[in-house]
Amino acid sequence: METRVWHYDGRSGERRMPIIALTADQRHFVLEGDGADPGPYAFTDLKPHGTSHHERAFGLKGRPGWRITFLEFPPSEIAVQLPKQGRYGRWIDRFGLWRSVGVLAVLAALVVAVTLKLPPLIARLIPQSMEQRMGRLMVGNMGAYACTTPEGEAALKALAARLRQGDGITIRVVNAQMVNAVAFPGGQVVLFDGLIQNAQSPDEVAGVLAHELGHVAHRDGMESLVRQYGLSLLLGGFDSNISGYGNALLNARYSRKTEAGADGYAIGHLQAANVSPRPTAALFARLAKQDEQSGNAGLLLNYLSSHPLSSAREQRFAASAVKGAAYTPSLTPSQWQALRKMCADGPPAPTGINF
Numbered sequence: 001m002e003t004r005v006w007h008y009d010g011r012s013g014e015r016r017m018p019i020i021a022l023t024a025d026q027r028h029f030v031l032e033g034d035g036a037d038p039g040p041y042a043f044t045d046l047k048p049h050g051t052s053h054h055e056r057a058f059g060l061k062g063r064p065g066w067r068i069t070f071l072e073f074p075p076s077e078i079a080v081q082l083p084k085q086g087r088y089g090r091w092i093d094r095f096g097l098w099r100s101v102g103v104l105a106v107l108a109a110l111v112v113a114v115t116l117k118l119p120p121l122i123a124r125l126i127p128q129s130m131e132q133r134m135g136r137l138m139v140g141n142m143g144a145y146a147c148t149t150p151e152g153e154a155a156l157k158a159l160a161a162r163l164r165q166g167d168g169i170t171i172r173v174v175n176a177q178m179v180n181a182v183a184f185p186g187g188q189v190v191l192f193d194g195l196i197q198n199a200q201s202p203d204e205v206a207g208v209l210a211h212e213l214g215h216v217a218h219r220d221g222m223e224s225l226v227r228q229y230g231l232s233l234l235l236g237g238f239d240s241n242i243s244g245y246g247n248a249l250l251n252a253r254y255s256r257k258t259e260a261g262a263d264g265y266a267i268g269h270l271q272a273a274n275v276s277p278r279p280t281a282a283l284f285a286r287l288a289k290q291d292e293q294s295g296n297a298g299l300l301l302n303y304l305s306s307h308p309l310s311s312a313r314e315q316r317f318a319a320s321a322v323k324g325a326a327y328t329p330s331l332t333p334s335q336w337q338a339l340r341k342m343c344a345d346g347p348p349a350p351t352g353i354n355f
Helices: 090-095 097-125 128-140 150-162 193-198 202-217 220-229 238-250 256-272 278-291 297-306 311-319 333-340
Strands: 005-009 019-022 028-032 046-048 057-060 063-070 170-174 181-184 188-192
Touching: 128 181, 128 188, 128 238, 150 170, 150 202, 150 333, 170 193, 181 202, 181 220, 181 238, 188 193, 188 202, 193 202, 193 333, 202 220, 202 256, 202 278, 202 333, 220 238, 220 256, 256 311, 278 311
Parallel strands: 170 188
Antiparallel strands: 005 063, 019 028, 046 057, 057 063, 181 188
């Protein structure tokens, strides 16, 4: 039975329909009739043309435009000599599908690992002077709403000293009703008056402040910015987008691991300061309960979005309390009142403050 093929020789552009036949050694073939160049041609010089085995078309190495296409499935003695069509891609076919899947899985894991590990490394390489300047610029945009009284500033310093924070940390209160506190780069910590007014004791504020100081110590704010903005944070000049960076931190949602690290820092410093961690646990429990009630969404949104509460966090603070310990309040009653009155005469920030 004759087997005909469509044939282009790559020179004339004319389609011919010769007969394909095996040579005596069965490693070559010839094209007979219809004006085709008979050859012979080696089967090893054929290469699949197209991506589907249904096309049954083949080109010839070193002959651009040369092609044969079988009009029907070729006879078995010819089919066994034809090169196989790739099912997935050349390198996958050579390497093997499952082996390729394994290699790709390893590469994907490496990409994920680099993505997770690179931001902390970059954050640690950023000079402290640059980070401090960035933090000052960020909180500077909130300066119009900062609260300051001699007595209130003295209370803040006393609270910082109680938590054993030395030089390089700046703590300020901003007249906004958000229940929130934020750690900016360079040791800049902002407590919002909404948090202070919602607190039932200075020890609750001390726990939140200690948590934010943990973010400062671990440079979590800088890492968060690197994770969100990448190297453009450094290469593009951060001055031009300082408001964007500030809002990004204001609404940042840290990972559980990062939050757990800041909680651990806070618990350790509360213990060292002989301040009870139970009020902080109570604050978490109260905020979580208030979140379930209608009418509190605007008040609690910022804290709950950037510091997700959980029973595990509450229980960790409560469990860290030493039974029978003689804890002392983090501030005296007069200092606590001075802190609560800091923003009494200051200009209130707009709802949902932006930089």
